[in-house]
Amino acid sequence: MRILTGQGRDTGAEMPENPILIARNIGPAELLDYGRKLKGVVLEEGSVGSHAAIVARSLAIPLIIHAGRITSEALNGDPILIDGDMGIVHLRPEETIAAAFRDKIAMQAEAQKRYAGLRDLPAESLCGARIQLYMNAGLMADLPSMQSSGAEGVGLFRTELQFLTRTHFPRRSELATLYSHVLDSALGKPVMFRTLDIGSDKVLPYMKPNDEPNPAMGWRAIRVGLDKRGVLKMQLQALIRAAADRPLYVMFPFVTEMPEFEEAHRVLMESIAREQRLGHPMPSDIRVGAMIETPSMAYAPKKFFEMCDFISIGGNDLKQFFFAADRENERVRRRYDTLSASYLTLLDLIRQRCDEARVPVSFCGEDAGRPIEAVTFAALGFRRLSMRPASIGPVKHLIRRVNLAELRKVIDEACEQGVTNLRRPITEWIARQ
Ligand code: PEP
Numbered sequence: 551m552r553i554l555t556g557q558g559r560d561t562g563a564e565m566p567e568n569p570i571l572i573a574r575n576i577g578p579a580e581l582l583d584y585g586r587k588l589k590g591v592v593l594e595e596g597s598v599g600s601h602a603a604i605v606a607r608s609l610a611i612p613l614i615i616h617a618g619r620i621t622s623e624a625l626n627g628d629p630i631l632i633d634g635d636m637g638i639v640h641l642r643p644e645e646t647i648a649a650a651f652r653d654k655i656a657m658q659a660e661a662q663k664r665y666a667g668l669r670d671l672p673a674e675s676l677c678g679a680r681i682q683l684y685m686n687a688g689l690m691a692d693l694p695s696m697q698s699s700g701a702e703g704v705g706l707f708r709t710e711l712q713f714l715t716r717t718h719f720p721r722r723s724e725l726a727t728l729y730s731h732v733l734d735s736a737l738g739k740p741v742m743f744r745t746l747d748i749g750s751d752k753v754l755p756y757m758k759p760n761d762e763p764n765p766a767m768g769w770r771a772i773r774v775g776l777d778k779r780g781v782l783k784m785q786l787q788a789l790i791r792a793a794a795d796r797p798l799y800v801m802f803p804f805v806t807e808m809p810e811f812e813e814a815h816r817v818l819m820e821s822i823a824r825e826q827r828l829g830h831p832m833p834s835d836i837r838v839g840a841m842i843e844t845p846s847m848a849y850a851p852k853k854f855f856e857m858c859d860f861i862s863i864g865g866n867d868l869k870q871f872f873f874a875a876d877r878e879n880e881r882v883r884r885r886y887d888t889l890s891a892s893y894l895t896l897l898d899l900i901r902q903r904c905d906e907a908r909v910p911v912s913f914c915g916e917d918a919g920r921p922i923e924a925v926t927f928a929a930l931g932f933r934r935l936s937m938r939p940a941s942i943g944p945v946k947h948l949i950r951r952v953n954l955a956e957l958r959k960v961i962d963e964a965c966e967q968g969v970t971n972l973r974r975p976i977t978e979w980i981a982r983q
């Protein structure tokens with residue numbers, strides 16, 4: 551690890567070519583430290599729903615979890631092949647396995663070429679529904695993917711990743727410069743900046759750790775922002791300054807009841823007034839959004855939906871709270887399917903409430919990047935999905951092949967028949983298209 555982080559230069563040890571990191575577990579901040587130097591990560595513990603996994607996806611680093619005994623069996627310098635899609639690890643592989651991997655890589659390269667051919671085409675279904683595909687981002691290194699993937703904007707910019715990569719709290723001027731670069735690279739496409747979402751498994755290395763029994767349900771996201779106003783205001787000021795004469799989209803994470811959004815909204819409006827008084831150029835337009843990540847918000851007063859300029863569903867958290875199943879605990883996480891009738895009914899309710907209030911809604915959790923889930927959300931009526939850039943091609947490919955109105959009928963009929971998990975009828979129907 552010391553070699554990878556550049557602290558081990560004088561140990562005489564050499565950084566291997568295409569290094570794969572093997573560890574018991576890893577946090578998002580640590581993974582960001584290694585960055586793209588790594589070609590893969592194999593963990594004995596870990597979870598697909600963790601922020602380390604999200605960071606790995608955004609860095610396009612294959613990550614394998616639950617590789618039993620790997621830390622004791624692998625020796626430094628051992629050859630290892632990993633398949634991130636299938637969750638497979640081959641330690642000291644034989645030549646036949648290596649040849650199969652080479653074939654798979656060649657086939658994937660072919661598929662990538664096909665997806666690249668769709669880049670400038672709309673994600674339009676056979677029934678004429680147009681779905682906007684946005685990308686999730688959080689690092690400057692993500693932004694070139696905006697052009698290559700054909701994303702129509704950034705539907706979720708996770709600002710905390712910039713805080714996690716530092717050893718100290720960033721200064722307002724540093725953040726303003728960074729956000730301004732993000733907007734420059736977006737070339738006029740919208741970027742939805744989510745204010746700092748720390749807490750849960752996103753622990754800032756330079757902040758006093760909070761000893762909480764259940765951090766995912768603890769002091770995190772907007773709860774921290776409203777209690778530590780100085781940090782929230784500093785970030786909002788940096789965003790306003792960065793936008794200067796350009797539109798600014800700000801969204802607040804983990805809103806659990808309406809007054810939290812009202813309060814955060816008020817802090818933003820005060821920050822705008824302050825910046826104006828100080829003579830800073832104003833954003834040309836300001837849109838304020840909320841992330842729905844707890845089931846409580848599906849039942850929020852109508853006024854909440856009317857107050858929002860846009861809404862984004864954070865499905866990673868929403869699903870863990872809906873099923874009371876920790877997103878970081880593989881054992882319980884996998885028990886509950888995104889395509890369960892009850893969860894889709896909740897999503898449909900949120901979508902309906904947004905439509906009634908005429909507020910645009912998007913889905914930005916990891917599920918939006920899975921083609922079957924993505925077309926299901928589109929069939930429920932979602933018209934904007936935000937995902938990691940590499941998923942845009944596969945999702946668009948499937949959307950263009952299906953009739954969403956027909957898929958909606960399949961979903962409704964299965965629900966009427968009392969089917970509890972819709973994965974089977976949905977995948978069977980897709981296979982027939
Ligand atoms: C989510 O919860 O779905 C989300 C997008 O936020 P994060 O994964 O960063 O918690």
Ligand code: MG
Pocket residue numbers: 843864866867
């Ligand atoms: Mg979340």
